[in-house]
Amino acid sequence: MLRADRAGVCQLTLNRPDKLNALNVDLFRALEAHIADLEAAPAGVVVLRGAGRCFSAGHDLGDIAAGEKLPRPNYQSHVIERLADLPLPVVSAVHGHCYTGALELALAADIILAAESAKFGDTHAKWALTPVWGLSQRLPRRVGTYKAREMMFTCRTYSGRQAETMGLANACVADAEFEAAIDSLASEILANSSFSHAANKRLLTETDGLPQRAGLAHEIYRGEGVGPDMSDRIQEFTRRSTFRQSPS
Structure with missing residues (x-):
């Protein structure tokens, strides 16, 4: 290997x-x-x-x-x-x-x-x-x-x-x-958040086979929500958007 x-x-x-x-x-x-x-x-x-x-x-x-x-x-x-x-x-x-x-x-x-x-x-x-x-x-x-x-x-x-x-x-x-x-x-x-990858993978695994209503409850009440890199990612997106829209 x-x-x-x-x-x-x-x-x-x-x-x-x-x-x-x-x-x-x-x-x-x-x-x-x-x-x-x-x-x-x-x-x-x-x-x-x-x-x-x-x-x-x-x-x-x-x-x-x-x-x-x-x-x-x-x-x-x-x-x-x-x-x-x-x-x-x-x-x-x-x-x-x-x-x-x-x-x-x-x-x-x-x-x-x-x-x-x-x-x-x-x-x-x-x-x-x-x-x-x-x-x-x-x-x-x-x-x-x-x-x-x-x-x-x-x-x-x-x-x-x-x-x-x-x-x-x-x-x-x-x-x-x-x-x-x-x-x-x-x-x-x-290019995407490793926090989201790990959390989404857990959500998919833990709800696999559950009825939809139970799966939705799991997502709402046991999902991990906001990751530590959210603010930085939004700020970077905003910065790039502003740069693209600025007049040359």
């Missing part, structure tokens, strides 16, 4: 390109360590991606067959939950393969950006497995329960454009534009 920090963006890269970034225990240990660092000292936005030809081909089947030695029960699912619960925006930038366990990992992000080369699929049923890293809950919330059933029952592969159409990916861009699109999305997020 590689980490690169630049101008508020923390880029975490799955780095087993010779194995198509297949997810093993060592990779999850490395990911957990980076998540712990981000919990202690948050960045502005996290971008999760894969090195080489793809995001990730999925859970390392060789490790499964050999019998993984986990640090604790349900280890990978706990790491993925910690990633999803980070108090800052998380983006999965997906190119090439993103299958099964890799899809579960990508779904932990707040936003999925796909390249046209992306190939999404859930193949649990192909191997007589069921999800244990969150797919049965997160996938239907993105694409709807019946599209999720189609994906889970057929084990089909879906392109980046298909993923965008079904709502699995927030956007799909040409491969040649992928790096620029990642940078542009991160810049848009960074």
